[in-house]
Amino acid sequence: MSIAVERLNVSFNGRQVLRDLSLTLPDSGVVCIYGPSGSGKTTLFNCLAGVIKPDSGAIRGLEGKRLAMVFQENRLLPWYNALENVAFAVEGDREKALRALAAMELAAEAEKLPAQLSGGMQRRVAIARALAYGGDILMLDEPTAGLDKELAERVVSRLIEAWRGRLILLITHDLWLAERFATFKYGLESIADAKPDDQQGLRPVL
Numbered sequence: 001m002s003i004a005v006e007r008l009n010v011s012f013n014g015r016q017v018l019r020d021l022s023l024t025l026p027d028s029g030v031v032c033i034y035g036p037s038g039s040g041k042t043t044l045f046n047c048l049a050g051v052i053k054p055d056s057g058a059i060r061g062l063e064g065k066r067l068a069m070v071f072q073e074n075r076l077l078p079w080y081n082a083l084e085n086v087a088f089a090v091e092g093d094r095e096k097a098l099r100a101l102a103a104m105e106l107a108a109e110a111e112k113l114p115a116q117l118s119g120g121m122q123r124r125v126a127i128a129r130a131l132a133y134g135g136d137i138l139m140l141d142e143p144t145a146g147l148d149k150e151l152a153e154r155v156v157s158r159l160i161e162a163w164r165g166r167l168i169l170l171i172t173h174d175l176w177l178a179e180r181f182a183t184f185k186y187g188l189e190s191i192a193d194a195k196p197d198d199q200q201g202l203r204p205v206l
């Protein structure tokens with residue numbers, strides 16, 4: 001069954017961020033949600049992740065699905081090295097963890113603590129952890145933050161290859177990333193730019 005987001009409303013401290021937002025996701029392919037900073041991408045992501053409960057609306061079709069997540073923040077355990085951070089998500093399977101790190105070009109960094117890694121390397125450890133964890137849907141919120149374009153392109157294309165036949169939801173503010181990889185692209189417009197009773201637009205980007 002496909003996933004349906006139905007008329008989500010989310011406000012923070014009385015200020016509306018998502019308004020009557022609806023979206024249907026396919027069972028496979030790469031869905032990119034593109035939009036400017038502050039438009040509510042992370043809020044939508046966190047609703048799908050179950051981290052935020054919307055004020056109203058519903059998300060259907062996620063029951064029983066296993067989600068692999070890359071949150072906007074890396075959420076690495078600082079006292080574990082890169083390999084241990086990934087292995088932690090796969091019941092200690094170090095070989096699987098190392099394969100995921102290698103796909104993220106981090107094999108040589110496996111023994112380093114997060115604090116010994118650059119921001120872009122830490123980001124790739126978080127991506128490797130989701131890749132190793134596996135599941136039905138891979139959800140990533142700005143996965144390429146801190147990566148240069150060539151590295152971002154290699155890393156995302158490996159993820160797509162590994163996740164073939166399943167759904168990837170990729171949130172980004174880089175239009176080039178959406179243009180390069182998406183099977184379906186949507187632009188999320190900020191509610192601040194909408195008229196008072198407009199539904200929030202998720203425009204297909206052509």
Ligand code: ADP
Pocket residue numbers: 012013017035036037038039040041042043044
């Ligand atoms: P994006 O990911 O597209 O940059 P966000 O979903 O993070 O946007 O944020 C959308 C708006 O909601 C921003 O104005 C942000 O400041 C606000 N916001 C997000 N999370 C919270 C929160 N927990 N409390 C208050 N305001 C928030």
Ligand code: MG
Pocket residue numbers: 041042043072141142
């Ligand atoms: Mg965000």
